[in-house]
Amino acid sequence: MATIRDVARAAGVSIATVSRVFNDHTLVNPETASRVLEIATKLDYWPNGAAQSLTTRRTQTLGVMLPELFGEFYSEVIRGIDRQSRAHDYQILLSSSHSNGEEVLIAGRAMLGRIDGLIMMAPDEASIETVERVRRRVPVVLLNPRIEVEGCCSVAFENFSGARAAVAHLIGLGHRDIAMITGPQGNVDAEERLRGFRRALADAGLDPEAAAIIPGDFREAAGYEAGVTLLARRPWPTAVFAANDGMAVGLLAALAAAGKRVPRDIAVVGFDDIAMAAYLNPPLTTVSVDACGLGQRAVDLMMGAIESGPTGGSLRQQLPAVLVVRQSCGSDITGTGMLEQTAGDGGAVRRGRK
Amino acid sequence: MATIRDVARAAGVSIATVSRVFNDHTLVNPETASRVLEIATKLDYWPNGAAQSLTTRRTQTLGVMLPELFGEFYSEVIRGIDRQSRAHDYQILLSSSHSNGEEVLIAGRAMLGRIDGLIMMAPDEASIETVERVRRRVPVVLLNPRIEVEGCCSVAFENFSGARAAVAHLIGLGHRDIAMITGPQGNVDAEERLRGFRRALADAGLDPEAAAIIPGDFREAAGYEAGVTLLARRPWPTAVFAANDGMAVGLLAALAAAGKRVPRDIAVVGFDDIAMAAYLNPPLTTVSVDACGLGQRAVDLMMGAIESGPTGGSLRQQLPAVLVVRQSCGSDITGTGMLEQTAGDGGAVRRGRK
DNA sequence: GCTTCCGATGTAAACGGTTTCATACTTAGC
DNA sequence: GCTAAGTATGAAACCGTTTACATCGGAAGC
Incomplete structure (x- = not known):
């Protein structure tokens, strides 16, 4: 393939001139420039990126x-x-x-x-x-x-405050026995969300240690399994906070398979607000992050x-991580328009489909 | 930052030797090698990628x-x-x-x-x-x-045969008036799917020219608008084939907003089998591509x-592009297990949630 | 004790550009 | 007509590697 030297030789100029032509260094004669450009096109010359970044450090x-x-x-x-x-x-x-x-x-x-x-x-x-x-x-x-x-x-x-707001919302709806499905161990997001969950409980005077914590890994299958695990216990929690939407999807499937109605029997809240969240049955209340x-x-x-x-x-x-209230949490107040707070101190809430 | 020369100087060897150490050229004295490696670590030397690819052409x-x-x-x-x-x-x-x-x-x-x-x-x-x-x-x-x-x-x-199989399936269910929402003009996938749609109609002795073709652009909003457009016409088609799932989602929303029931009033089929397809209401029949x-x-x-x-x-x-039959097309035959054909000649069919 | 071979290492030429500095040639100023 | 300034270009160094080839001891072979 043609190099800068080939072009220089064919155009009868030095490589410095060719380089100048290609880098718009203006101090080159327009006539020479056009000749070089023409030759370059004919030879199908393209500067080599590796060589360029070696000298320019860019x-x-x-x-x-x-x-x-x-x-x-x-x-x-x-x-x-x-x-x-x-x-x-x-x-x-x-x-x-x-x-x-x-x-x-x-x-x-x-x-x-x-x-x-x-x-x-x-x-x-x-x-x-x-x-x-x-x-x-x-x-x-x-x-x-x-x-x-x-x-x-x-x-x-703001994983922490997002999770805290979500759980606070559940508590506000009257839930006292709330379980959580966590993310993979060692994952920062997962840990922060768990921390937010616990804080919200503590804020409301509930004992964080008493809440059921089911280990998960952010995948749909883990949500499904967690649902099965939860239903095997008595009493069932009245609400579940999944550390991400993927697991919430699995959880909903497990609950549906067991004949449980969401949110009537059990309320569900997720995290992430993935595209399908609004289309689930019921539409998933979740914490939206951009x-x-x-x-x-x-x-x-x-x-x-x-x-x-x-x-x-x-x-x-x-x-910010903003709570988006849909139907899976049970606070099905429609027609109230949009209601938002920043997540910074205590939580953000948004209602509606999107 | 340290270069290969710095390492060579500090280790009292030539750059060639350093290079050899880093490229496992075995012909270097183990003792020398370990000394070089030690110095390199101390100097925090990392080979420069641009320089490497310039000489090696890899x-x-x-x-x-x-x-x-x-x-x-x-x-x-x-x-x-x-x-x-x-x-x-x-x-x-x-x-x-x-x-x-x-x-x-x-x-x-x-x-x-x-x-x-x-x-x-x-x-x-x-x-x-x-x-x-x-x-x-x-x-x-x-x-x-x-x-x-x-x-x-x-x-x-196999866009063509996938689309053809999907539409053939609708025809097999008894639909005669089938509309299509197309993808962006100039897009190959969109064109092939349209071609498959027309061929399926022709195969069944229907007139491809008579079918309603609504222009779209693969986005959800276009599907919604297409739904509005379709409902404004009389008579309504009994089935709609959307060139991708995104538009099918929008279409379903438009139909739901207008009080139409899917698939009872209108059957819907999409293309792509995106993750949410199985979770839509009703679950979307679509053509799955990997x-x-x-x-x-x-x-x-x-x-x-x-x-x-x-x-x-x-x-x-x-x-292959494989038809996945769910509920939005109306052929809600559950319990029949999996039924597949390769798309190559006439279409593939798969039933079930996934 | 003299070649022969081999293993370990060094030398220097690429690789394909950019850029500093020098140079030749105009043009303007007086 | 000589100097100064400016414009267009070239020569060569450099960026940080790899690698072909050269070199140099020392061991082996005879």
């Missing part, structure tokens, strides 16, 4: 590392990152499904020299070292970080960090 | 270009690509949301030198030139191509193409 690429690419949530995050990156003329180098620190390290190493920054959802403690090493070379933005890393920006959802917005915000922070160089501070941002 | 990266990153379908494709890439130790460079040929060209150029191959869903004719130019340097795999490009592998769904599998298959083809070099032939693969 790649116009953002690295993205996610623990796993499963479920609608992650897709949305990626969509947000992608969209915002495009707006800034960046491409994204994606590497997901890392189950352990070792893999993260390898992936990080492979990205080095190919990215101008890294957006990362750190799965566990083992990856922190990789973050530190990467951070020494390019800016890093963390998504929902378990531990804040010095010098890294981060964006996170996954796409999370990605976009991360890119914005990254752009700031890239601009300001390594001296850039470490901004921490929180994105 | 990037361990696959380019992925999609027309837009919207909807579950594309997310699934990306998941498939990502998963399979990881299995082969490749990363993926993503660039989506290209609305015109110009943007595709720019993106293609930006990728050059950074990728070992390109997986692309070509949105329109204007991008063909870019494909040609890219193909001269690295292998290209096309997804659902409108036009086959000489020397490119491709993977596509978007994730499409991505995986594309990667497999790519690996073959990379292996065999530029001489590699141009394989064309087709992935």
Whole structure:
């Protein structure tokens, strides 16, 4: 394939001139420029990206590392990152499904020299070292970080207050015996949601230790199993808070299979507000988070960090988690229009289909 | 940051030796190797990817270009690509949301030198030139191509026969007046599905020209509007085939809002089998395609193409589109177990929730 | 004791660009 | 007509690797 030297030779100029033509360095004679361009087209010359980024130290690429690419949530995050990156003329180098620190390290190493920054959802403690090493070379933005890393920006959802608001809502409806299906152990989001659940109970003077906690893993099947487990016990809780919508879907299926009516027999609340939540039977009350917005915000922070160089501070941002009341929780008050509060202090509530 | 020279100097060896240590070239003294490794760790040395790929001409990266990153379908494709890439130790460079040929060209150029191959869903004719130019340097795999490009592998769904099977099923249930909501003009999938719709009518001796065709764009809102449009006409069709599930969702909402019962008053069939299809009210009969599998298959083809070099032939693969019968079409025959046919000749049918 | 071979390492030339600095040639200023 | 300023271009260094080839001891073979 033609290189810059081929073009230079064919056009009878030096490689410096060809480079100038391709980089709009204006100080080149228009006549020469057009000749070079013509030759370049004829030779089908395209500058080599690797060579360019080697000298310029710019790649116009953002690295993205996610623990796993499963479920609608992650897709949305990626969509947000992608969209915002495009707006800034960046491409994204994606590497997901890392189950352990070792893999993260390898992936990080492979990205080095190919990215101008890294957006990362750190799965566990083992990856922190990789973050530190990467951070020494390019800016890093963390998504929902378990531990804040010095010098890294981060964006996170208000998992805690979102969960707290959801459970407070159930309590407000008169529920006293509320169970929870948790997310995978070690997952920050899952833990924060559990913490919010407990806090809401404590706030209402209920004993958090007395509540049934069923372990789950964010997957639909776990929700189904949890439903079976719950129904095997007596007395049944009057409401269940699932740590994410996927498990809520499974739970609803289990309850339906057992002939239980939602919300009459048991109320159900989820978390995430995935696309299908509004279409479930009954429509699922859940806590809405803007996954796409999370990605976009991360890119914005990254752009700031890239601009300001390594001296850039470490901004921490929180994105709201808003309770969306539908029918699965039993407070079927329609026609009241929209009612919202910010999640910041005590919880946000929104009614309606969307 | 430390370069290979820094390590070499500190360890008292040449850069060649350091390079050998990092590339397992065995012909290096174990003692020297461990000293180099130690120094490298102390200096926090990581090889620079751009420099490596410049000399080796290998990037361990696959380019992925999609027309837009919207909807579950594309997310699934990306998941498939990502998963399979990881299995082969490749990363993926993503660039989506290209609305015109110009943007595709720019993106293609930006990728050059950074990728070992390109997986692309070509949105329109204007991008063909870019494909040609890219193909001269690295292998290209096309997804659902409108036009086959000489020397490119491709993977596509059996859109035509899937749609044909769906409509044939409706006809088999006794429907004679069937409307269709089409996808965006110029979209290959949309066109093939329309073609399948017409063929099924013709097969049954019905006049394809007489059927109502409502233009859509694959989005939920378009489905809703199409529903309104259809209900404003008389007589109403007894069944509607939506070119994708997103629009079917909107259609169902419009029908529900108008007090129509599905499938009693009007039967509905979609296409794609997105996750929520099984949870809609009523559960949506649709044509299931394995978007994730499409991505995986594309990667497999790519690996073959990379292996065999530029001489590699141009394989064309087709992935089945299988009709999944649920309740929205009215053939609510439960308890009959699974019934499947391959879509290849006349259509595949599968019953049940999943 | 002299070749021969081999293992370990160094030297230097790529890879394909960008960019600093120098140079040649105009043009303007007086 | 000589200097100063400016414009267009070229030469060469550099970015951080890999790798073909050269070098250099030391062990083996005779």
